[in-house]
Amino acid sequence: MNKEELKKIKEKALEEHIPIIMDDTLEVIEKYLKDNKPKKMLEIGTAVGYSAICFTEFLSEEGIIDTIEREHARVIEAKENIKKAEVEGKINIYEGDAVExxxxxxxKYDAIFIDAAKGKYPFFLKEALRMLSDDGIIFADNILYKGYVLSDYNKHKQRTAVRNLREYIKETTEDERLDTKILEVGDGLAITKYAGNKI
Ligand SMILES: C[S@@+](CC[C@H](N)C(=O)[O-])C[C@H]1O[C@@H](n2cnc3c(N)ncnc32)[C@H](O)[C@@H]1O
Structure with missing residues (x-):
């Protein structure tokens, strides 16, 4: 991993207002990856590859990340960034809509990071659970969405996103098979495992 290039990739993304993972959220996920060394990871929402590049450092030696992005220009930039960061072979990008x-x-995936269209989170959850390994973990970013999700926010703008994020929380916290924690890092991070596996 070329850390100098990673720094530049982050700075450029921030300058261009590309919504990359926040430092405190990244810290939580990286700590888990460091301790558990997953082999296969899935990311929904690549953007320009910043988070996926960061995660590669903590996978097991032959570990691989599959990541999905629907915007062509971002896929191109992510591929360039992966080369610059010298982590080719560790990240596999699928271009297209994650719903398809x-x-x-x-x-099966040992770790899944959901970080794309908020209105699709319940669907992403269903698919993530289908592919989660027995001792795997799901991280869902932006789950508190600027505080709207746990407040009585009900304005038309963003209403679908807020409703679907609430549904994600309801499903992961009320399903007895699952154990979920919501952390107030970044824009909110939901962490879900199968019950019995300590978070
Ligand atoms: C928050 S950004 C991802 C940031 C990235 N994970 C990081 O931290 O570096 C969300 C990305 O998901 C993509 N996206 C949103 N909905 C999607 C969908 N349904 N299928 C595929 N990509 C999607 C957007 O184009 C955007 O680039």
């Missing part, structure tokens, strides 16, 4: 791509994926 997820059902075509098979196999």
């Amino acid at each position: 791509i997820l059902p075509t994926l098979e196999g």
Whole structure:
């Protein structure tokens, strides 16, 4: 991993207002990855590859990240960034809408990071649970969405996103098979495992 290049990738993304993972959220996920060294990771929402590049450092030696992005220009930039950061071979980008791509994926993932369209979180959850390994973990970023999700926010703008994020929280906290914690880092991070596996 070329850390100098990673720093530049982050600075450029911030300058261009590309919504990359926040430092405190990244810290939580990286700590988990460091302790658990997953082999296969799935990311929904690549943007320019920043978070995926960061995660590669903490996977097991042959570890791989599959990541999905629907904006062509971002896929191109992510591929360039992966080269610059010298982590080719560790990240596999699927270009297209995750709603269409997820059902075509098979196999199990040890860690799944949901970081794309908020209105689709319940669907992403369903697909993530289908592919989660027994001792795997799901991280869902932006789950508190500027505080709207746990408040009585009900304005028309963003209403669908807020409703779907609330549904994600309800499903992951009320399902007895699951154990979920919501952390107030970044824009809110939901962490879900199968019950019995300590978070
Ligand atoms: C918050 S950004 C991802 C940031 C990235 N994970 C990081 O921290 O560096 C969300 C990305 O998801 C993409 N996206 C949103 N909805 C999507 C969908 N349904 N399928 C694929 N990509 C999607 C957007 O184009 C955007 O680039």
